[in-house]
Amino acid sequence: MKIASYNVNGINGRLPVLLRWLQETQPDIVCLQELKAPQEKFPQQALLDIGYNAIWHGQKSWNGVAILSRNLEIKELRKGLPGDENDAHSRYIEAVVEGIVVGCLYLPNGNPYPGPKFEYKLQWFERLNIHAQSLLEHNLPVVLFGDYNVMPTELDVYKPERWVNDALFRVETREAYKKLLAQGWTDAIRKLYPDDVIYTFWDYFRNAYGRNAGLRIDHALLSPQLAPRLVNAGVDKHVRGWEKSSDHAPVWISLKE
DNA sequence: ATGTCCTCTCTTAGAGGA
Numbered sequence: 001m002k003i004a005s006y007n008v009n010g011i012n013g014r015l016p017v018l019l020r021w022l023q024e025t026q027p028d029i030v031c032l033q034e035l036k037a038p039q040e041k042f043p044q045q046a047l048l049d050i051g052y053n054a055i056w057h058g059q060k061s062w063n064g065v066a067i068l069s070r071n072l073e074i075k076e077l078r079k080g081l082p083g084d085e086n087d088a089h090s091r092y093i094e095a096v097v098e099g100i101v102v103g104c105l106y107l108p109n110g111n112p113y114p115g116p117k118f119e120y121k122l123q124w125f126e127r128l129n130i131h132a133q134s135l136l137e138h139n140l141p142v143v144l145f146g147d148y149n150v151m152p153t154e155l156d157v158y159k160p161e162r163w164v165n166d167a168l169f170r171v172e173t174r175e176a177y178k179k180l181l182a183q184g185w186t187d188a189i190r191k192l193y194p195d196d197v198i199y200t201f202w203d204y205f206r207n208a209y210g211r212n213a214g215l216r217i218d219h220a221l222l223s224p225q226l227a228p229r230l231v232n233a234g235v236d237k238h239v240r241g242w243e244k245s246s247d248h249a250p251v252w253i254s255l256k257e
Numbered sequence: 258a259t260g261t262c263c264t265c266t267c268t269t270a271g272a273g274g275a
Contacts, residue, residue: 010263061264204261
């Protein structure tokens with residue numbers, strides 16, 4: 001069982017890249033972020049044509065998340081995080097696939113710091129932590145997979161000193177991630193590769209990918225019921241080098257049955 | 258400040274977001 005996550009940065013503009021990657025790597029379950037498309041403009045048929053079912057939570061211009069599966073039933077549990085009825089951003093979708101609860105998330109970027117966007121990020125993170133705690137209380141296999149917009153440690157940033165006042169690396173943001181992990185979640189990449197420099201994002205600016213000036217901000221968090229099944233994980237880094245690529249690369253985990 | 262690339266609109270240029 002292979003589960004992947006990919007911030008596509010516009011699903012329609014990126015459709016050829018997405019389809020090529022899906023056909024090349026054939027993940028069983030996929031979390032997508034930054035669809036940047038309204039509900040009715042999701043490319044459902046193009047995905048069905050290559051064997052992927054989908055549920056999605058769209059929004060015009062911004063955000064948007066989806067869960068895909070290859071020949072597996074997707075049972076939607078929720079769209080949106082609980083805790084704020086006035087939050088109109090499409091940043092969370094959750095489903096059961098093959099007995100695994102899959103939460104696909106796109107945490108707010110939060111820049112610039114300080115300011116209302118940063119406050120929104122911290123509030124959203126707090127709501128995520130509350131929801132994550134409630135998921136653990138069901139004692140089910142759960143993966144919370146997506147773009148967390150946080151580099152957890154200095155190892156996850158090419159030049160940490162340049163990022164100390166960025167919303168993705170502010171101490172408050174890292175503390176929120178640390179609090180989430182302390183509930184009992186396992187960061188799949190760090191569990192398998194505790195000391196390696198592994199990035200999932202490279203800016204479009206200044207040849208960041210060519211210089212490997214990257215960030216690790218896309219994470220797979222496994223519940224205690226799922227973590228023992230982890231056998232491998234990685235980043236499909238080469239996809240970031242394709243023409244018309246997203247600024248993120250896909251991240252994946254593989255689980256034993 | 259800048260770099261790049263997405264989406265949308267008071268659309269073919271500029272704004273907003275990342």
